[in-house]
Amino acid sequence: MAPDLATAQAELRRIFGFADFRGRQAEVIERVLAGQSTLAVMPTGAGKSLTYQLPATLLEGTCVVVSPLIALMHDQLRSARANGIRAATLTSVDADWRETIDAFRAGELDLLYVAPERASQPGFAGMLRDGRLALFAVDEAHCVSEWGHDFRPDYRQLRPLMDLFPAVPRLALTATADAHTRADVLAQLGIPADGLVIAGFDRPNIRYAIRPRQSGSRQLADLLAEQPGPGIVYAQTRRQVEQLAEKLAAETGREVRPYHAGLPAEVRSANQAAFVASEDMVICATIAFGMGIDKPDVRLVAHAGVPKSIEAYYQETGRAGRDGDPALAVMLWGAGDFVTARQRVAELEEARQPGERARLDALAGLVETPGCRRAVLLRHFGEDPPPTCGNCDNCLDPPKVVDATELARKLLSAAYRTGQSFGLGHLQKVLTGAADERITQRGHDKLSVFGIVEREEARLIAPLARALQARGALAANDHGGLVLAGDARAILTGDAEVAIVQPPEGRGRRGRSRGAVPNPIGDPLFDALRELRRALAAEAKVPPYVVFHDSVLRDMAAARPASLAELSGIPGVGEKKRAAYGEAFLKVIREN
Structure with a gap:
């Protein structure tokens, strides 16, 4: 008999430390447990990974997770293992691949992460036949669609693979897909139309602001000065990335590192690892950086120029505030950005031009609107939002038209x-x-x-x-x-x-009090807990957020639990983390 939602909720509390599901997580999980194939469109930070991680601990067999980037897989692997989930990756950089295959065949894995390129190899299907499968989970599923903004041809090989195992349900996940892309994903992955679950696109904790670019590096330096915590600055070319990283580091005194495809692989890897582990570093990057990052505590995403489309903008800004805390997304734009973009569209094959032109027009509408930015974004994805959100530049400081x-x-x-x-x-x-x-x-x-x-x-x-x-x-x-x-x-x-x-002079500074300050009330206990987390993370060689998110530490500081039983009542403190870290955090609480 398949496990039911009540069983899943009990496991949610035990493993992840949460009392209840969020948004439409319960609906998606219930479908998975019932063996129904599903396309779930959920905003970044809404807990997409939990919709396959939790069922994987309840179902017989292994959940095979197809993920586009090795860095993303390893990030999710760390988090899954920290919660006591039996997980492994099978990638080109994993030296323990023989042990992983043996563990899969022996039924010792809940989750097996693979790239689409490996999933399309002839021998992979044979390996899967040697074990027991519970679920196929396809992350970043919009990559299967030519209509999507991140099309990956290898994703087209996933359906032939999954069709070899018709009894195994499929769960496709994405945060970024308009109506056309959603229909294409359903068709390409063989998921019935009634399997679509849309949880919405709104990220209410992100404050959107769009400003004309005047002196780009100076404007960005001001942003970094007023916005503490990790940040990402997107630039359009490799040269801009390197120049901005150097200028911002000099002007702000903060650690700012570059990231683009032209850097040596070891430099890219080192810079990415430093950013993931940091609590205040800024990375200046091209769009080559981002999809592989599941860092929850990014407080600022800034664009030094316009992105490719509204879909790209939504996905890139969505890397801010995945932990649910307030975050800021700022775009600096110039007219030349649109000139260049329209020239790029004109050079595409003729069949693609109308669609790309429409996307560019939609982006221009977002940039130029005097109304609510969030409403424009959400309407683009087919939603019917209220006319104002109270958390974008135009709502906080209405412009004169x-x-x-x-x-x-x-x-x-x-x-x-x-x-x-x-x-x-x-x-x-x-x-x-x-x-x-x-x-x-x-x-x-x-x-x-x-x-x-x-x-x-x-x-x-x-x-x-x-x-x-x-x-x-x-x-x-x-x-x-x-x-x-x-x-x-x-x-x-x-x-x-x-x-x-x-725009009036000096516009765009209002709303700063809603920014992402990790310790808004200046509680010394929170800072002490953060220091302990930093030490534990360094000892375990994992990023600090893998131990606990800032929100968990704030709850600890507020509730001041005196025992492991009381600590278990803090959201986000699951069974394994309580056993691994509980006494250390209780000691700091008692001493402060």
Whole structure:
């Protein structure tokens, strides 16, 4: 007889130290225990891994987990073993692969983590036949879809493998999939349409902020100064990564390391390991960094430029605050980011261009909205959120919205009448009637658009140009000249309107009190518990969060348990961790 949800809840308390399930975890777990294949779309930090880890301890046989990156597998392996779950990885860097295969065949593993490349090897199916399977779990399942933003061809080999074991249920997991991608994942992995469970996309603990990029390194340095704890800064090129890492380290005094695919493998590995183990380090990286990181205590994710799409933005910002504590996601953007992105789309094969253009337009809408950022994000994924969230820059400090339609017509006219060959600086001078030798040499002082913009209106030209480029009405040629594109004609003829956000000076600093300070009330006991955790983690050679999350330490400091029995009432203190660490933490509590 299959274990039921009541049994699962008892094991949840014993192994993980939690009294109840969160969100739609119970529904997914109940389906798994009943042998039903499922696609679960759950936000990052909602406990996706628990939906296969817990059933794996209850079902007969091994749960085979397909995961895209070795670093992610090893991170999850540490956490599973810390909770007393029998787990192993079978990767190209594991020297103990023979022992792992023997343990699998002997039925001694609850979880076996493998990469999709290994799962597609001919001999792997034969190995699986030598053991007993309880479940196939496919993590980051959007990688199976060409419509997804992280398509991995090897994921397409998973269904033929799973079809060899028709009695074994399938659980696909992702945090990032729009409606089109979800339908494709169901089809590619052979999961029935009624197996879809959507737990929502909202990450209420993340505060979103999007700001024009003015002096990127200075703005980022200010962010790091006001936001303690581990952070990730995403840059668009390897060169930017290295320059930013050097500048931010010099300007902030914090440890900032680079990460990109061009660094030697040993340097990448060392920098990633240092970041995972750190409680305050910042890593500056390209998007090559992230999917393999399951670090729960990242307090800041900053983008030094626009990401590829809303899906990519959601996934990358989702690496902040996985522990549920407050976190901050900030994007700095410039008009040139969208120009480059649109050029990149134009170089794609024709069939892919419409979809990628739509994604870019959706991202421009997020950047340019004067309304709630979270609402725009959630609507993109098919949800119907409230109009305001109270935890994004626009909700905390509502911007002034200006009707810039007439100014947009003037700017577009200036671009057209000067031959669509000049950058914004030249157009600004023409519009404001500046005395400039280049303008008189070219006769641009004789144009009807010369001097038609007054001083008060002139300060809106730059943000307007940025907005027009974000929406695609202005584009840049190979020499940086602004040319008309998109709906520019509709704006000029009065068939389209343009409204832009006019951010006040110094905007974007409000809401700092909601930032992620590990010890918000300055309790010395919390700091003492954190110091003990650091020592225990170093001794066990695991990151501090594998011992306990900050939230667990805060609960300990507040409740001050006096016995192991009382300690077991703290959420997140499971049986094995209580046995391994309980007396040490109780001693610190008694002494403080």
